[in-house]
Amino acid sequence: MPERKRILIIDDDADIVEALRLTLQGNYEVHAASSGEEGLRKVKEVRPQLIILDVMMETATEGFQVSLALRSRDPESEFAAYAGIPILMLTAIHQKTPLRFAPDSDYLPVDDFVEKPVKPGILLAKVKKLLSNSQPSCAGK
Amino acid sequence: MRAGEQGGEMAVTERRLPVEAELERRVAWLIRLRWLAPVGILGATALAQPVVGLAPPWPAMVGMAALISLYNLAFTAWWLQWQRQPPGRPAAYNLLANSQVAADWLALTLLLHWTGGIESPISPLYLLHVVVACVLLSPRAAFLQATLAAILLAGLAGLEYSGLWAHQSLALYLPIGLYDRPTYVAAVLLTFTTTLYACVFLATTVTRSLRDHDRELLGLHARLQDLNRRTRALYETAVALSGSLELDQVLRQVAQTTAEIMEAKGCSIRLLTADGQRLELVAAHGLSDAYLQKGPVELARSPLDREALAGRPVIVVNAPVDPRLQYHDELAREGICSILCAPLVSKGLPIGVIRVYSAVCYLYSGDDAAFLEAVASAGAVAIDNARTYRRLEELDQAKSRFVRLVAHELRSPLAAVQSLLDVTVAGYAGSVGEKGAELLQRAERRVSFLLALVNDLLDLAAGRLDQGRPERSLVDLGALSQRVVALLGTRAAEKGVALTLDVDPAGCTVWGVAEHLESLLTNLVGNAVKYTAAGGTAQVRLERGGDELVLTVADTGIGIPPDALPHIFDEFYRAPNARALEKEGTGLGLAIAKQAVDEHGGRIEVQSEVGVGTTFTVRLPAGAG
Numbered sequence: 001m002p003e004r005k006r007i008l009i010i011d012d013d014a015d016i017v018e019a020l021r022l023t024l025q026g027n028y029e030v031h032a033a034s035s036g037e038e039g040l041r042k043v044k045e046v047r048p049q050l051i052i053l054d055v056m057m058e059t060a061t062e063g064f065q066v067s068l069a070l071r072s073r074d075p076e077s078e079f080a081a082y083a084g085i086p087i088l089m090l091t092a093i094h095q096k097t098p099l100r101f102a103p104d105s106d107y108l109p110v111d112d113f114v115e116k117p118v119k120p121g122i123l124l125a126k127v128k129k130l131l132s133n134s135q136p137s138c139a140g141k
Numbered sequence: 142m143r144a145g146e147q148g149g150e151m152a153v154t155e156r157r158l159p160v161e162a163e164l165e166r167r168v169a170w171l172i173r174l175r176w177l178a179p180v181g182i183l184g185a186t187a188l189a190q191p192v193v194g195l196a197p198p199w200p201a202m203v204g205m206a207a208l209i210s211l212y213n214l215a216f217t218a219w220w221l222q223w224q225r226q227p228p229g230r231p232a233a234y235n236l237l238a239n240s241q242v243a244a245d246w247l248a249l250t251l252l253l254h255w256t257g258g259i260e261s262p263i264s265p266l267y268l269l270h271v272v273v274a275c276v277l278l279s280p281r282a283a284f285l286q287a288t289l290a291a292i293l294l295a296g297l298a299g300l301e302y303s304g305l306w307a308h309q310s311l312a313l314y315l316p317i318g319l320y321d322r323p324t325y326v327a328a329v330l331l332t333f334t335t336t337l338y339a340c341v342f343l344a345t346t347v348t349r350s351l352r353d354h355d356r357e358l359l360g361l362h363a364r365l366q367d368l369n370r371r372t373r374a375l376y377e378t379a380v381a382l383s384g385s386l387e388l389d390q391v392l393r394q395v396a397q398t399t400a401e402i403m404e405a406k407g408c409s410i411r412l413l414t415a416d417g418q419r420l421e422l423v424a425a426h427g428l429s430d431a432y433l434q435k436g437p438v439e440l441a442r443s444p445l446d447r448e449a450l451a452g453r454p455v456i457v458v459n460a461p462v463d464p465r466l467q468y469h470d471e472l473a474r475e476g477i478c479s480i481l482c483a484p485l486v487s488k489g490l491p492i493g494v495i496r497v498y499s500a501v502c503y504l505y506s507g508d509d510a511a512f513l514e515a516v517a518s519a520g521a522v523a524i525d526n527a528r529t530y531r532r533l534e535e536l537d538q539a540k541s542r543f544v545r546l547v548a549h550e551l552r553s554p555l556a557a558v559q560s561l562l563d564v565t566v567a568g569y570a571g572s573v574g575e576k577g578a579e580l581l582q583r584a585e586r587r588v589s590f591l592l593a594l595v596n597d598l599l600d601l602a603a604g605r606l607d608q609g610r611p612e613r614s615l616v617d618l619g620a621l622s623q624r625v626v627a628l629l630g631t632r633a634a635e636k637g638v639a640l641t642l643d644v645d646p647a648g649c650t651v652w653g654v655a656e657h658l659e660s661l662l663t664n665l666v667g668n669a670v671k672y673t674a675a676g677g678t679a680q681v682r683l684e685r686g687g688d689e690l691v692l693t694v695a696d697t698g699i700g701i702p703p704d705a706l707p708h709i710f711d712e713f714y715r716a717p718n719a720r721a722l723e724k725e726g727t728g729l730g731l732a733i734a735k736q737a738v739d740e741h742g743g744r745i746e747v748q749s750e751v752g753v754g755t756t757f758t759v760r761l762p763a764g765a766g
Binding site for chain 1: 552553555556557558559560561563564567569570592
């Protein structure tokens with residue numbers, strides 16, 4: 001049986017975290033952090049294959065700051081090893097963010113985003129897609 | 142030099158000109174009239190013998206006629222010369238007039254001699270000439286000319302009496318010559334002279350009175366024209382002021398127009414601060430920055446403004462030394478001498494003062510003050526309107542901000558509830574049971590509606606707020622429509638509604654905000670799909686017509702009842718048949734759509750028939766290309 005992929009959810013809303021966990025735990029190993037700081041710590045601890053990141057937590061830019069820290073260009077950065085982990089960003093409905101999303105943008109490096117409230121089907125589809133993108137080709141079972 | 146006096150002088154000079162022109166005309170008239178004289182002389186001479194039995198000597202009469210014609214020719218030539226080259230001096234025509242009168246006296250005296258001297262029946266002609274002289278000449282000149290006439294007559298009488306000049310008898314009624322009777326001569330001369338002077342006196346009095354009236358009329362006429370001009374200017378100001386509700390613009394316009402109408406150097410408007418203690422400058426025209434920045438006017442230290450605010454306009458005749466003003470040095474430096482200050486009164490309460498400034502001292506009069514009051518009154522109304530409008534705008538914005546705030550706060554909790562419900566309904570939290578699932582689904586629908594409402598409220602509020610004005614760009618409406626139709630296509634297909642799109646190949650771009658235009662399209666097309674039953678159609682067409690884009694969204698849906706039509710763009714309004722068809726609907730969709738249309742300077746129209754379908758037509762100004 002293939003090892004279950006690890007997903008780290010960084011969101012301060014416990015209810016959203018619970019909803020996401022229920023959706024994902026059938027197929028994946030789910031970890032959670034309730035703040036940006038805790039999240040960055042857990043990235044090192046857990047070494048997830050996917051990070052689901054809420055764009056707005058305590059402060060308006062906490063989500064951005066986490067993603068910027070993870071994808072820092074600085075080769076000396078402590079997160080350099082984790083820069084390749086795909087990030088799925090959670091946005092609230094009708095959220096106008098000052099920064100633009102783009103997978104290949106230098107400015108805000110996230111790979112995809114999904115709007116809250118999250119429909120389980122959509123979430124699963126996006127997670128699957130992101131994980132398969134980064135997975136090296138695997139032969140056999 | 143006092144400007145007021147200078148102005149008066151100028152006015153007098155101006156007023157003299159019409160009288161001068163009149164003199165010129167009269168002089169010409171007299172010359173023309175004089176041509177009658179030779180004719181009259183010859184005619185009278187011819188008739189004298191058969192009619193009255195008198196016989197003036199023909200040679201003498203012809204000679205007189207010739208003489209008069211001759212000097213009249215000379216006058217004519219003189220006059221024509223001056224027509225070609227005007228003399229320029231006002232006194233010139235006076236000279237011509239006086240010369241004519243004097244010449245006429247001489248001629249008359251000669252004529253008198255040839256027709257019997259002191260006994261001549263034509264001596265009353267002198268009196269005729271006196272009247273002419275009084276009309277033409279100034280009273281003093283008229284008296285002098287009369288004196289000349291008296292002297293000439295006396296001279297003639299004297300010469301004939303003394304025998305130096307042979308008396309010409311007319312061989313008539315009186316066989317005895319009277320010319321050598323001293324009493325007779327004296328009596329005639331006396332009567333004649335007194336009558337002469339009396340005539341002059343009466344005639345000049347009348348003429349002077351006429352001239353005074355003339356002058357007065359001219360003065361009144363000028364004043365009337367002035368008032369007329371000002372009334373017109375006031376009307377134009379009122380029209381100009383009503384053209385804008387933007388407060389700053391209105392203030393600037395009032396200052397500028399007032400300065401122009403009153404031909405002043407500058408104008409300033411100061412409004413009372415909220416505490417009513419100071420007047421702060423809000424608009425100025427024609428004044429230097431250095432002067433304007435001299436500081437706020439403290440009411441406590443400015444009796445001038447206090448007086449004005451009490452409701453009376455104030456005239457300052459010499460600003461740098463007037464004790465009622467604060468900043469004497471600055472006034473002197475700016476070159477201001479006269480100031481007129483009037484209150485701006487709105488709804489019976491003073492809201493500020495308006496001042497006009499002039500470099501000329503002692504310039505402003507009561508009339509000017511009254512006029513400034515009228516201007517101020519129009520200005521105050523405009524200012525009040527603009528302020529009210531601004532307050533309304535602020536209130537509207539505050540309302541929108543509040544809505545947005547509330548919607549923001551509602552989002553997270555609602556999203557969390559929805560997520561939990563979704564997950565449970567989908568079975569990820571264990572089996573739920575049939576009834577449980579049903580209840581959860583009902584709850585999920587309600588929450589979904591709330592989320593849509595929050596979404597729409599945020600859309601609406603965002604459209605109303607100015608802060609962070611969204612950037613405008615050239616939006617390809619064709620591509621946007623395609624995207625929206627693609628997004629809604631699955632929903633339409635599920636329902637069995639045929640959704641089609643026709644885009645004008647000529648290119649449909651709009652200069653605007655992409656997100657809001659997308660909202661517009663989503664709402665209109667979404668509605669078309671929502672309210673059309675299976676088997677129906679929803680057609681979206683985008684056409685370019687000149688400098689306008691026409692978007693048509695036509696469906697074969699339930700239609701809108703006629704009494705609902707006026708309300709469909711109202712917030713939260715849902716037509717009864719729409720509500721019956723689908724309970725979940727925020728009623729904000731068309732309000733958002735209309736807002737987007739208005740924002741882009743377009744128009745939206747709707748045509749509908751219940752049970753047949755609805756067509757929305759949106760016209761937007763096209764962007765370049």
